[in-house]
Amino acid sequence: MREAVEKKVLGENDRVASALRLRFRERGILCVNLISSPGSGKTTLLERTLAALPRDSAVAVLTGDIQTDNDAQRLARFGFPVRQITTGGTCHLDARMIERALDALPLAESSLLFVENVGNLVCPASYDLGEAEKIVLLSVAEGEDKPLKYPGIFHRASLMVLTKTDLLPHVEFDAAAAKENARRIHPQIEIIELSCRTGDGFDQWVAWLGAKGRQYRAEIAAPAR
């Protein structure tokens, strides 16, 4: 019975997500969905990203948490539209929450929309939010076996961002093994290693976002679709 309900809930979510995806495409909005364990550095990466962008960039953020609007407060300082989604106990964002939050978010045409999911390496992987790309973050403080233990999200993400690389000298973390494990689950996964503290690798992340934006706009402009 439980599985039947889960299937029904996911089916309903998929319908709403498909409508969102169409809406994003019609407006040229590139939506990326950031997923990781609590404390892997999603908000810090977004802070640094917003700080690096020209103030007139078309960028907005939806940030999810079970409780508190701490993250929205941290991110609002940069002057871009930011809304908190507080799930009140639910362990993931779903498409309906995104749909509702969009009503209150000033979102320009051709924006880059960051969705920061609830900190949870498991459940958010199952909920399509209409995003163009899922991005998984893994901190070097967490352990290199995580892609094997939590394959769902590594399978679905197009990019793995290995965060907090400044801690590498201080932790027992085998970055080569982490990358190999991610590729065992998902051979085509792209990988960026960075530290928001030192800035190492950050340019690669900005370049990745730029390239994805160009690729997305080329796709939706293509007459074949």
Added chain:
Amino acid sequence: MREAVEKKVLGENDRVASALRLRFRERGILCVNLISSPGSGKTTLLERTLAALPRDSAVAVLTGDIQTDNDAQRLARFGFPVRQITTGGTCHLDARMIERALDALPLAESSLLFVENVGNLVCPASYDLGEAEKIVLLSVAEGEDKPLKYPGIFHRASLMVLTKTDLLPHVEFDAAAAKENARRIHPQIEIIELSCRTGDGFDQWVAWLGAKGRQYRAEIAAPAR
């Protein structure tokens, strides 16, 4: 409808957990349920704990993961009974999984039974496993606001173990704020700070387990019950 099913599932889980709790009490088994984000150091803490115990101690471990039996392999090296529970996608352990796993676990009277939950700071908090104590681990690499963002588990845990304190000089983590946040959610929560790498604070953890064992056995021996 979804909430009704969740309630039913949790009700069914509570019944199985109550039976387990009774069974543990009858046999003097102290069961502790370790919950944290992925990579906070549950397995490492257990490795160090098993290494520190006399080889004839009555101790056993059930360790949960979505995929892989890596943790059971890591923990079996110490010579105590260890079984892996592989959930195959489910984001938490439930009481029925514990009940089934116990069939295959040689468990002496008056044992200390460690249950290492799936790495997830959200969902495992809702599932009673019949344990005497829930223990939440938080690594200093994760951020001091986590108790406020994930209040469920901090509310239910009797102990918070702040792990990886050797990293404190290398991360922006305010340990005083983390403890204050945990106590805002749960004023009576006990707190131990430790590093499995340096061994700092580890004695306190071993002492806590010993004290809990004595307290538990005194409670179940009390004629008033």
